Amino acid sequence: MSREQIRSQLFQELKIKNEVNIEGVAADPAIFRHLDLGGEFQEQVHLCFEMDHETHEDFDLPTGYSTPGGLRVPFHWDSRSDYRIVYDGGEYVLTQKGKGLFPVSFDKRPKYYGLSASDGTPFSRIAGYSTGYAGGGTVSIAYSNECSLKEKGQDCLFCNINATKDTYSEIQGIGWKNPKQIGEAVAAAYRLDGVKHTNLTGGFVPERREVDYYLDVAEAIQESTGLQDFNGTAVIGAPLDLSIIDRYKEAGFRTLALNLEMWDPKFYAAILPGKVAECGGREHWIKAIEYAAKVFGKGKVRSGFVAGIEPKKATLAGVEYFASIGVLSLTGAWTPNPGSALEGHRTPHAEWHLDMAYQCHEIFKKYGFSYQDYFDIAPSPNFLIHDLFAIDEEIVPAFGEAKEGERIAQR
Structure with missing residues (x-):
């Protein structure tokens, strides 16, 4: 096939992927x-x-x-x-x-899933794996599979982290991860499976004790991998003391994520009661993102939006503003997850979300971002934006087959 034919095929597959993301698959x-x-x-x-x-x-x-x-x-x-x-x-x-x-x-099972930490915990219960384009994968680690906002009745309404723990943690043997476990898992993933990015996240911890924990994890990963820059993303709640952001940079994280979730102030207050109570409210959260962008630099900070709850115009305004200051945004489709307060609601139709992805991709291109930038800040390399960048940059596997055919024809 010609490159134009490949692009046409991939855009059709992207349309189907988006529909399956929204409707699920039986x-x-x-x-x-x-x-x-x-x-x-x-x-x-x-x-x-x-x-x-x-x-x-x-x-x-x-x-x-x-x-x-x-x-x-x-x-x-x-x-x-x-x-x-x-x-x-x-x-x-x-x-x-x-x-x-x-x-x-x-998906093939990564090699490191077959190994365990020095304390016997299987790496598959510490660090989840997702493959990306151009030979790069991501490990995503939830240091905690629960969030303390539940105890205060302040859970984000779209979130099901605590419900997921109640359903699966005992069955699958999932619990709190200590820094040593994480360091060993990341080192194995980098060594055996060519992983090139680590995403560290989790729920709020009482008294915001996760701040120092993240710094301990960075040190453990550096020690286990031998890498000062391990291409790690720390996903955090906006700290009231913004100087803490400098500490994450100094600790060795390449990127930082502060997920605002909603741009519209009224939706923010209604959907995110815990973030209002614990993180200084919407305006402080935005201030923290602005500060992080100065500390980490262009393309090294992200904010996530749960696309489909607030009006599209509002989300796009947030994406545009953040891109203008060097911050990337996730705009994955809102799924009314089992166990969340919004379970049973309906996300917008697939066409709505596909249009959101195309518009965001155009915004990111306008401000000079690339696939690699998006890879380095995302929890997995499988968002529609990754696909659009990968098609643009011709790093989807289908293009490799075409290029090989061209080389053979030129001999």
Whole structure:
């Protein structure tokens, strides 16, 4: 295929990926007996949030799969979806209302998942893995799979971190991670699987004790990997004392994330009661992002938005403002997660979210950002923005096949 044909194919696959992200994908769990989950292929481990549309305590599911062109699609199980993965003639096929769309290939299990920390904790229960383009992957670590805002009745209304813990932590053996465990897991992932980015996150801890903990983790990762710059992102709540941000930079984190979540002031107050109470409110949070942008530099700070709760115009205004000061934004689609206060609500239709991704991508290009910038600040390299950048920069696997064909033709 020509490059234009490849681009056309990839944009069509991107459209389907977006729809599956919104609607989820059905599957008879029995078909995965043909897949060596937990062996050759990667199984879901619920380290932080349940992103499937239904819980599934009694069986495992895959983490994700790839389209023929090489776009990765996270597996969001929903038994009610018109999209379904079936096992047909020895291969897995994505279908819509019974019509076959294309075969899919599931994520391979990373090598480090088969190893354990020095205290015996499996690395798969410490650091989750997601693959990206151009040979780079990310490990995302939730140091804590619970949030203390629950105790005060101040949970973010879209969040299900505490519900996920209640459902899966005992079944899957997931708990608090200490710095040594994290350092050992990251070192193994970098060494064995070519991982190039670490994302550290978790819920609020009483008295905001997570601040010093993050600094201890950075030191442990540096010690275990031998890297002063391990390309780490610290995902934090806005500190009341902004000088703490300098400490994260000095500790060795390359990037910082402060997720504002909502741009509209009224939505912010209604949806994020704990962030208002614990982090000085919306204006202080924005001030913290502005300060972090000066400390870390262009493309080294991000803020997440839960796209689909507030009006699109409001979210785009926030994305534009942050991009203008060198800050990138995540705008992944809001999923009314199981166990969240907004469970049972409806996110906007797929077209709404696809338009959001295209508009944000144009904003980021206008301010000079690249795939690598977005890779370095995201918790996983599988957002639609990653795909759009990767198509632009021709680093999606399909382009590799085309370039190889061109080399052969020139011989």
